[in-house]
Amino acid sequence: MDDQRHDERPIGLFDSGVGGLTVLEAVARRFPEESFLYLGDTARVPYGTKSARTVERYTLQVADCLLRRGVKGLVVACNTASALGLAALRAQSPVPVIGVIEPGCRAAAAARPDGGQPARVGVIGTRSTVASGAYPYHLAMLDPSIQVISLACPLFVPLVEEGWVDHPAVRMIVTDTLTPLFTQRLDALILGCTHYPVLKGVIAETMGVRVALIDSSAAVADELSRHLGGLIAPAPRGAAQRLAFLVTDVADRFKETATRFISGIAVEAVEVVDL
Ligand code: DGL
Numbered sequence: 001m002d003d004q005r006h007d008e009r010p011i012g013l014f015d016s017g018v019g020g021l022t023v024l025e026a027v028a029r030r031f032p033e034e035s036f037l038y039l040g041d042t043a044r045v046p047y048g049t050k051s052a053r054t055v056e057r058y059t060l061q062v063a064d065c066l067l068r069r070g071v072k073g074l075v076v077a078c079n080t081a082s083a084l085g086l087a088a089l090r091a092q093s094p095v096p097v098i099g100v101i102e103p104g105c106r107a108a109a110a111a112r113p114d115g116g117q118p119a120r121v122g123v124i125g126t127r128s129t130v131a132s133g134a135y136p137y138h139l140a141m142l143d144p145s146i147q148v149i150s151l152a153c154p155l156f157v158p159l160v161e162e163g164w165v166d167h168p169a170v171r172m173i174v175t176d177t178l179t180p181l182f183t184q185r186l187d188a189l190i191l192g193c194t195h196y197p198v199l200k201g202v203i204a205e206t207m208g209v210r211v212a213l214i215d216s217s218a219a220v221a222d223e224l225s226r227h228l229g230g231l232i233a234p235a236p237r238g239a240a241q242r243l244a245f246l247v248t249d250v251a252d253r254f255k256e257t258a259t260r261f262i263s264g265i266a267v268e269a270v271e272v273v274d275l
Contacts, residue, residue, distance in 0.1 A: 007233035010035040010242065011224070012066030013075040016058075017045035017161050018257050019195030020077030023100065025264040026217035027075065027224055028243060033235045034228070035242040037071055039273070043249035046157045047080040048126020048193065055128060059085025061275045063093065065246070071095065073232040075220060079104075079192050080126050083134035096231040103223045104190055104216030105138040109146065111188040111212040118187030118212070120147045124178070124203075125192030127152040135192055149184050153177050153193075160195040163257045174202050181207070188212040198261050245270045 013024050017040045024038050041047075041062055047055050059081040063074055074097045076082045076089065082099035090097045111118050123135040129152075136148040155173050164170055181189070189211050191197055197215045204213055228234045243265060247254045251270040258267040 005233055006236040007072050008035070008235050008239055009070050009072040010037040010244070011073045011075060011232070012037050012039070012063070012069070012071030013077045014039040014041065014062045014066065014081070015078040015194055016041050016047040016080070017157075017195070018254060018262070019157070019160065019193065019198075021258055021262040021265065021267070022194050022197040022215070023075065023077035023217045023220050024243075025262055026221045028241065028265055030221040031224065031228065032241055033237065033239045035235065035239070035244075037066060037069060037244045037246065038077075039066055039246040040248070040254055041275075042247045042254055045161060046126065047078065048128045048157055049154065050128060052084045052128070052132065055080055055084040056088050059089055060092070063089050063097075065273060065275050067094065073224075073227065074098070075224065076100065077194050077220070079129045079194060083129045083132040096227055098220060098223050098227065100194065100216045100220055101134050101192075102138055103219035104192065104214060105135065105142055107216060107219035108188050108190050108214045109139065109142045111214055118146065120149065120184060120186050122181050122184060122186040122189040122211070123148060123150045123192045124153045124156075124181075124189065124196065125150070126157065127154055129192055135190065149181065149186065151178070151180055153196075156199060157193065157195045160198045160261070161257065163260055165198055165261060170199065171202055171206075174199060175206050178203070178206050186211045188214055190214045191216070243267075246273045247271075248273060248275060
């Protein structure tokens with residue numbers, strides 16, 4: 001820390017794998033003087049098929065690893081960990097913690113092009129996120145009249161982790177999975193998993209132009225901007241941004257998938273860590 005108002009330490013972000021890089025891309029672009037330390041828990045991906053107890057434990061372990069490396073704030077760039085581990089993490093973290101669900105709900109509640117609140121909002125996410133009820137809960141806090149239709153899409157995360165984005169089977173799987181939503185007259189659809197923005201093109205084509213797609217990464221950047229200069233001291237003016245990457249297994253695979261699908265950031269050195 002160079003003085004009381006500035007802090008050059010990085011902000012930690014984490015996800016089960018490459019998905020949280022969609023959030024990193026947004027915050028790294030919005031705050032070019034801030035440095036970020038990203039951790040992908042690639043040894044244990046996916047989180048979305050696991051129990052609440054397990055995901056909470058993983059969340060605390062990953063956060064602990066980032067805290068030991070001296071981060072000044074934490075962004076839980078994973079909906080599943082935000083749904084199931086955020087409360088426990090906030091209760092014990094010595095630094096501020098930002099999740100993805102509340103910012104995403106705020107963005108969805110303001111999503112109608114006419115500026116009005118959407119009446120019917122769809123949420124797609126992992127099985128564990130949908131089962132947690134976190135999205136309907138937070139949307140109801142904002143506006144109890146919003147009707148929420150949730151759908152788990154368990155095949156989407158493996159597609160992204162495997163790099164099956166342009167593959168012909170993807171359109172078929174996405175269309176088949178989203179079919180229950182076609183008759184729901186949705187105003188907005190929340191991409192309630194940070195892996196899903198990688199499939200945004202095909203999801204948008206499948207859902208049609210009338211449904212606003214909500215990618216919470218911009219909303220997370222808004223939330224971080226409220227913290228910087230408040231609870232989190234910003235980097236010194238003119239600081240050069242540093243991006244560093246940690247994974248819990250198979251660094252090359254992470255690097256290859258990240259480089260192919262996340263164009264906005266350079267994933268260079270990737271270090272393998274044990275939690
Ligand atoms: N990207 C994560 C999420 O936002 C985790 C997906 C998974 O590991 O199942 O939910």
